[in-house]
Structures are given as C-alpha cells and as structure tokens.
Amino acid sequence: xxxxxxxxxxxRRSPYSQAFTSIAVGVLLFLASFLFWMQWxxxxxxxxxxxxxxxxxxxxxSADAATESQIVDTIRTELGAHAEVEMVKPEKFIEHLKxxxxxxxxxxxxxxxxxxxxxxxxxxxSGILPDSSLGYVRALQGVQAAESSTDRFQSVIGAFRAxxxxxxxxxxxxxxxxxxxxxxxxxxxxxLQQDAFAWMKLMGAGRNELxxxxxxxxxxxxxxxxxxxxxxxxxxxxxxxxxxxxLSPVLRYMTGLQPAHASFLVAFGVLFGAxxxxxxxxxxxxxxxxxxxx
Amino acid sequence: xxxxxxxxxxxxxxxxxxxxxQLEMGAGDFLYxxxxxxxxxxxxxxxxxxxxxxxxxxxxxxxxxxxxxxxxALRAIRQSIGYVPQDVRLIPDxxxxxxILLSISLGGSRLLAKQVRGNERTRINEMLERLGLIAKxxxxxxxxxxxxAQRVALARALIRAxxxxxxxxxxxxxxxDYTFAxxxxxxxxxxxxxxxxxxxHDREIVRRVRKRCGILRGGKLELEDMGGGLTCTY
Numbered sequence: 001x002x003x004x005x006x007x008x009x010x011x012r013r014s015p016y017s018q019a020f021t022s023i024a025v026g027v028l029l030f031l032a033s034f035l036f037w038m039q040w041x042x043x044x045x046x047x048x049x050x051x052x053x054x055x056x057x058x059x060x061x062s063a064d065a066a067t068e069s070q071i072v073d074t075i076r077t078e079l080g081a082h083a084e085v086e087m088v089k090p091e092k093f094i095e096h097l098k099x100x101x102x103x104x105x106x107x108x109x110x111x112x113x114x115x116x117x118x119x120x121x122x123x124x125x126s127g128i129l130p131d132s133s134l135g136y137v138r139a140l141q142g143v144q145a146a147e148s149s150t151d152r153f154q155s156v157i158g159a160f161r162a163x164x165x166x167x168x169x170x171x172x173x174x175x176x177x178x179x180x181x182x183x184x185x186x187x188x189x190x191x192l193q194q195d196a197f198a199w200m201k202l203m204g205a206g207r208n209e210l211x212x213x214x215x216x217x218x219x220x221x222x223x224x225x226x227x228x229x230x231x232x233x234x235x236x237x238x239x240x241x242x243x244x245x246x247l248s249p250v251l252r253y254m255t256g257l258q259p260a261h262a263s264f265l266v267a268f269g270v271l272f273g274a275x276x277x278x279x280x281x282x283x284x285x286x287x288x289x290x291x292x293x294x
Numbered sequence: 295x296x297x298x299x300x301x302x303x304x305x306x307x308x309x310x311x312x313x314x315x316q317l318e319m320g321a322g323d324f325l326y327x328x329x330x331x332x333x334x335x336x337x338x339x340x341x342x343x344x345x346x347x348x349x350x351x352x353x354x355x356x357x358x359x360x361x362x363x364x365x366x367a368l369r370a371i372r373q374s375i376g377y378v379p380q381d382v383r384l385i386p387d388x389x390x391x392x393x394i395l396l397s398i399s400l401g402g403s404r405l406l407a408k409q410v411r412g413n414e415r416t417r418i419n420e421m422l423e424r425l426g427l428i429a430k431x432x433x434x435x436x437x438x439x440x441x442x443a444q445r446v447a448l449a450r451a452l453i454r455a456x457x458x459x460x461x462x463x464x465x466x467x468x469x470x471d472y473t474f475a476x477x478x479x480x481x482x483x484x485x486x487x488x489x490x491x492x493x494x495h496d497r498e499i500v501r502r503v504r505k506r507c508g509i510l511r512g513g514k515l516e517l518e519d520m521g522g523g524l525t526c527t528y
Binding site: 001002005006009012013195196199200201202203204205206209 | 343344345369370371372373374375377383385387388389392395396397399400401
C-alpha cells in the first residue's frame with residue numbers, strides 16, 4: 001500500500017503538472033492514433049487508384065447486334081468479378097454528352113441514320129483489372145481497337161502517397177512528443193520524490209524497489225491519458241473519420257475507424273506511461289545520498 | 295563489526311571535522327558519542343550509516359571495507375543498519391504506520407527472527423504503543439510534533455531489528471518520560487544483539503545508563519570506559 005501512496009505523492013505535491021500532462025497524453029495519443037488510422041486507411045484508396053482502369057473496346061462497324069452481345073458476355077464472363085461492363089451505343093453516348101456538350105449532342109442527333117458511322121460503338125470495362133485484361137479484350141473477335149486508362153490517377157496517387165507519408169511522420173513525431181513528455185514528467189516526479197528515494201536507498205532499497213513507485217506514477221498518468229484518448233476515440237473518432245471520407249468520393253474506400261480499437265489506446269497509454277516511469281531512473285535522479293557518497 | 299581506521303572527514307577542503315579517528319566495535323557493543331556542538335558527532339554517525347564516505351582512511355562494517363564494496367553488498371549492509379538521523383527524515387506524505395512499514399519492507403537484519411516476519415502489523419502497533427504514538431498511527435508524518443517525529447524515526451529504525459543501530463540524538467526533543475522509554479527500547483535492542491552507536495548531549499542519560507563512551511574533541515575520538523571510574527565528560 002505504501003508503494004501506491006509513494007507513487008501518488010506527485011499528485012499531492014504537483015497536482016496541476018500531473019493533470020495537465022494526463023490531458024496532454026490523452027490529446028497526443030488520440031491525434032497520433034487518428035493520424036495512424038489515416039495513414040493505414042489511405043492504403044486501400046491508393047491501391048484502388050493504382051490498379052483501377054477503364055478499358056474502352058471499340059467495336060468493328062460491321063459487327064451486328066449478336067456480335068455485340070457476344071463480346072459483352074465474353075468480357076463479363078472473363079472479367080466480370082472485377083469489372084463493370086457496359087455496352088455504349090451511339091444513342092447512349094449522345095445521352096452522356098447532353099449534360100456537358102448539349103450543342104454537340106444536338107448536331108450528332110441531326111445526323112440521323114449516319115449516326116452509327118460517325119459515333120463509334122464501344123464497350124466500357126471499368127474496375128480493378130488484371131494487367132492482361134487489355135490484351136485479352138483486344139484479341140476478341142469483333143473488337144476493332146481497345147485502349148486503357150492505366151496511370152490516369154498518377155498525380156492523385158502521388159498526392160495521397162505524400163499525405164500518407166506526412167501522416168506517418170506526424171504520428172512518429174506525436175509519439176516522440178508523447179514519450180518525451182512522459183519521461184520529462186517522470187524525471188520531475190523523481191525530483192519531487194528525491195527525499196523518499198534517498199531515504200529508501202539508505203535503507204537498502206535496490207534499483208527495482210526505487211523504480212516501482214516511478215513506474216506506477218507514470219502508469220497512472222498514462223492510464224488517465226489513455227482513458228481520455230479512448231473516450232474521444234469512441235465519441236468523436238467515427239464522426240471525424242466520416243467527415244474526412246466525405247471530402248472526396250475516392251476516400252470512401254478508406255478503412256473504417258473501429259470504436260473497439262479504443263482499448264488499444266488505453267493499453268498504449270499504460271505502456272508508454274510505465275516505460276517512461278522506468279526510463280526516468282530514480283536511482284540516478286532522485287537517490288543521491290550525501291556528499292562523497294559510497 | 296565496526297572498524298574505523300585513520301578516518302578523517304572534511305567538507306569542501308575546510309578544516310577536518312574528524313581527524314584520524316580509530317574505532318573498533320563488536321556485535322552487541324554500545325558506544326555513546328558525545329561532544330560539543332560542531333564536534334563532528336553527526337559526521338561520524340553519517341559515516342557509520344553509510345550516508346557519506348570518509349575523506350581519508352577506511353570504514354569497515356560487517357567485515358566489508360566500504361570503499362571497495364559491491365552495490366549488492368552495500369545494500370545488504372544498509373538493510374542491517376537502523377539509522378535515526380538528527381533531522382528524522384520521515385516521508386511527510388506517508389502515515390506514521392507507512393513510514394515504519396516502508397523501513398521493514400525494504401529489508402531487515404538477520405536478527406529479525408523468521409517468526410516475526412509477516413507479522414509486521416502487530417509489531418508496528420506494539421512499537422507505537424510503547425512510544426505513545428498509537429493514536430497517531432494513521433496521521434501523516436507532516437502532522438507530527440518534533441518529539442513525535444523523533445520517536446517515529448526511532449520506531450522505524452528499531453522495527454527492522456538492526457545489527458547496528460546508529461542514533462543521532464534520538465532523545466533531543468523528548469521529555470523525561472519518553473527519554474527513558476526510548477532508552478529502554480534501545481537497551482533492549484542492544485541486549486538482543488544490536489550494536490549501538492548513540493550520539494547525545496544528554497549528560498543525564500550518560501550518567502544513568504553507563505556504557506562505553508567516545509568523546510569528540512578537535513576531530514579526535516577519545517574512548518573512555520564508564521565502568522573504569524572515568525567520568526565521560528567534555
């Protein structure tokens with residue numbers, strides 16, 4: 001019991017330092033975890049952008065309706081699990097144009113029966129496709145030409161990679177600030193406990209006996225910080241994650257934030273707190289005995 | 295048990311507080327250390343409590359020369375010493391009970407019989423009862439008067455049944471009744487085998503409880519035996 005009382009002494013002697021550090025630990029832990037989630041959650045987005053492509057397969061003008069269906073069915077059978085396959089006829093193409101280019105669509109409609117010779121028919125295949133897909137589509141009978149939009153998201157992928165890298169760096173920085181703050185508190189606490197540690201050492205306390213109160217002091221601060229971080233994670237984490245995912249349609253592929261992961265924050269708080277308590281090494285900071293000591 | 299050879303002590307290169315002190319004591323021996331203010335009594339006791347190292351000479355306790363002792367042996371030596379410093383040094387936020395419990399939890403000497411280990415609560419209560427502190431058991435040490443704190447410091451030292459009791463003026467802030475209650479406890483520990491080094495200003499104690507006596511004069515320790523008709527005055 002006296003060990004617990006010794007570890008709670010810093011709360012009596014400098015309660016504001018302990019309280020503010022606990023809050024700071026909670027904030028830093030939450031921010032570091034949220035940035036870690038961002039870094040982790042962006043991976044599927046980047047992966048999707050990297051591998052998603054749209055293959056446009058232009059049909060031979062001589063291909064009849066039966067051939068059209070056959071080509072669509074063949075592609076759907078071969079790539080259907082990964083892709084959205086759509087047959088785009090001239091009329092549908094003009095429908096797509098109407099929104100952005102109403103004049104052009106009107107001129108094309110005015111072509112009448114010649115429309116089918118001016119506006120190509122094509123099959124649009126989109127999704128995360130194997131690298132061999134383009135070659136496969138090109139080789140199909142009735143397909144005149146095919147092209148792929150691979151690498152069209154290169155600039156976006158680059159931007160997301162940069163964001164992921166910065167998020168990782170910030171996570172590391174926040175983690176470092178967290179541990180540094182806790183170690184600094186541990187050293188301050190060891191100084192506050194100097195009288196007790198000096199006396200304990202003179203009574204024959206070993207290094208471990210001197211470390212236990214510091215370990216518990218750090219653990220208590222880490223625990224409070226971890227609980228605060230987990231409460232914010234549960235109450236506001238999902239809202240913040242949804243807010244970020246709503247910023248762009250691409251971001252909807254980000255991994256979801258799990259409220260259940262809040263327990264990890266408590267565990268990390270306790271772990272960091274305890275380790276920083278040990279790292280504060282009271283045997284060096286707080287237990288110097290007398291002048292010309294043994 | 296205690297061997298001081300040519301021990302000198304000076305602080306910051308100033309005049310020697312202790313000068314070529316020689317002392318030999320065995321288990322169960324008792325020594326008063328007396329002398330005027332600033333004679334070096336507390337310095338000598340701090341050396342014996344392993345709190346400080348000498349400037350010159352060697353201090354050996356329990357057969358170990360402290361200048362070359364390993365950290366683990368030094369810990370074992372410290373666990374065998376009961377030290378009552380002049381400034382008591384209780385941990386102010388801990389209760390009286392916890393201050394004493396801390397002392398015994400950090401180890402006791404081989405004199406601490408196995409049957410009393412694990413029975414700390416009863417032993418602490420008995421000790422506090424004898425020193426008139428049972429009502430203050432759960433009070434924080436910071437709430438004690440000077441005399442009470444001094445008695446707690448003694449209880450903290452005696453509870454671990456030390457092989458060597460080093461007490462620096464343990465009765466300095468006590469009234470007559472408590473002075474003799476304290477001396478009674480110290481003599482009991484001495485009879486049980488503890489060597490005792492006790493610094494005091496109290497001539498009455500020295501006169502009534504006649505033991506070997508060391509007088510510090512000009513940094514030198516002069517030993518007298520009260521049994522031989524010497525007066526032990528300074």
